[in-house]
Amino acid sequence: MDGNRLRDEIVLNLAHIISSAGSPAVCLATVLVGDDAPSQRYVRNKHVQAAKAGMISRNEVLAADVGQAEVENVVRRLAQDPSVHGILVQSPLPAGYDEEAVLALIPADKDVDGLTLASMGRLVRGVPGLVGCTPLGVMRLLQRYGVATSGKRAVVIGRSMLVGLPLSLLLARKGVDATVTIAHSRTADLLEVCRQADIVIGAVGQAHLITAAHIKPGAAVIDVGISRTEAGIVGDVDFEAVQAVAGAITPMPGGTGPMTIACLLENTLTAARLQGAFPA
Numbered sequence: 001m002d003g004n005r006l007r008d009e010i011v012l013n014l015a016h017i018i019s020s021a022g023s024p025a026v027c028l029a030t031v032l033v034g035d036d037a038p039s040q041r042y043v044r045n046k047h048v049q050a051a052k053a054g055m056i057s058r059n060e061v062l063a064a065d066v067g068q069a070e071v072e073n074v075v076r077r078l079a080q081d082p083s084v085h086g087i088l089v090q091s092p093l094p095a096g097y098d099e100e101a102v103l104a105l106i107p108a109d110k111d112v113d114g115l116t117l118a119s120m121g122r123l124v125r126g127v128p129g130l131v132g133c134t135p136l137g138v139m140r141l142l143q144r145y146g147v148a149t150s151g152k153r154a155v156v157i158g159r160s161m162l163v164g165l166p167l168s169l170l171l172a173r174k175g176v177d178a179t180v181t182i183a184h185s186r187t188a189d190l191l192e193v194c195r196q197a198d199i200v201i202g203a204v205g206q207a208h209l210i211t212a213a214h215i216k217p218g219a220a221v222i223d224v225g226i227s228r229t230e231a232g233i234v235g236d237v238d239f240e241a242v243q244a245v246a247g248a249i250t251p252m253p254g255g256t257g258p259m260t261i262a263c264l265l266e267n268t269l270t271a272a273r274l275q276g277a278f279p280a
Contacts, residue, residue, distance in 0.1 A: 001145045001222070001250045003137070007049070007258035010140070014053040014265055021279055027056040028086045028112065028268045029078045033071055034064035034094040043090055046261055053265045058084065064094045071097065075105045085277055086112035086268035109274040112267040120161065123169055129274075130267050135167035137259025138201065138222050139176075145248055147199065147220040150177040155194050157183045157210070157236065158203030163224055167201065190214070202236030210237045218247035224256050 018026060028050050032043050043059060050057040060074050071093070078084045087110045093099050103111075108118035114132035122129030142149060154171050158164035159182050171178040183193055185204075194200050194214040200221050202210045207227035215221060225236030235252030243249050250256055272278035 001141050001220075001248050001255060003141065003250060003255040003258040006141060006144050007262040009144075010262040010266060011049055011053045014055075014269055017269065018054040023054060024272075024278060025056050025083065026054075026269055026272045026278060027058065027084050028088065028265070029058040029060065029081075029084045031060045031062070031071070031074055031078070031087070031089045033062045033066065033090070033097070036094075039090045039092075046088070046264060049261050050265060050268070055265065055268060068097055068101070071102055072105060075102055079105055079107055079110060082275075082277075084110065085272040085275060086110055086264075088113050088264065110271055112264055112271055114166070114267065115162070120166070123166055126173070130271060131170065132162060132166045133260045133263040133267060134163050134224060134256060135170055136263040136266070137256055138167055138224065139170050140259060140263065141222065141250065141256070142199070142220070145220075147248055149199070152178050152198040153181070153196055154178040154199040154201065155181045155183050155197040156201045156203060157187075157190070157194075158201075158205075158225070159184050160203065163203040167203070171199075204236055206236055207234050208236070208238040210242065212238070212241040212245045215242055215245045217245055219245075220248040221246045221250070222256065223250050223252045226252070226257075 030043050032039060047057045078087050087106050089102055103116050106116055108116060108129060111119045111130050114130045119130050123131055156164050156168050168180045168182050172180045183190055187193060191214050195216050198219055200219055203224040205225040205227055207229055221237055221242055223235035223237040227234050233253055239251060273280055
């Protein structure tokens with residue numbers, strides 16, 4: 001399941017939708033605090049893809065020692081600016097910042113990362129809103145590559161607010177209709193739990209946790225976890241071994257990572273629609 005290819009398809013489709021509507025301004029604003037190199041790279045990639053989608057992007061760059069009050073002031077200004085449709089605060093913030101207090105300033109209709117309490121509440125209640133980019137990206141991969149979900153067993157390994165919990169809710173939603181098990185570090189007999197599943201999703205950040213022995217022949221395997229090792233970036237899935245057993249599998253890198261950016265842009269267009277700034 002090629003995330004790079006699907007990202008490009010989604011970005012091209014977004015560009016077509018925006019162009020067909022007369023190219024109204026759709027604006028994504030990012031807030032980057034500090035000089036962390038990976039964060040800088042992630043933000044740069046987001047703006048490159050936003051331009052390809054025909055969107056306007058702003059990047060508020062602040063020094064690592066600017067202080068909590070100034071970060072909150074910047075986010076508050078973006079929240080109040082009607083020309084800004086989506087706001088993303090690049091995580092993690094440097095040590096000493098209260099990230100939750102910053103996120104709380106983002107209106108639900110501009111929360112393109114889907115991380116605020118309001119966005120999570122909308123997801124739980126089934127109210128239209130903005131869903132976390134990585135969970136949404138996983139759903140798009142399953143849809144694009146024809147992985148059946150209705151009546152199927154899915155195991156999500158990981159229970160984070162960023163991926164595991166929202167993804168479990170999405171998989172169990174009416175219309176998707178998977179039977180979902182949330183597994184974690186204290187799950188007894190993880191291997192057997194996984195072997196019963198039609199869909200296995202690794203989202204814990206433990207290198208090569210999922211082996212061929214965990215996978216039922218023909219199952220779909222999605223790798224969300226990222227670990228940095230001496231051999232480079234690897235995922236939760238032992239790709240070389242598992243691909244011989246799985247019916248479908250995402251690589252790492254090149255699987256869910258590109259989809260996170262694609263769905264950030266999809267969310268930005270959705271946000272503009274929620275705010276009445278783009279035709280429904």
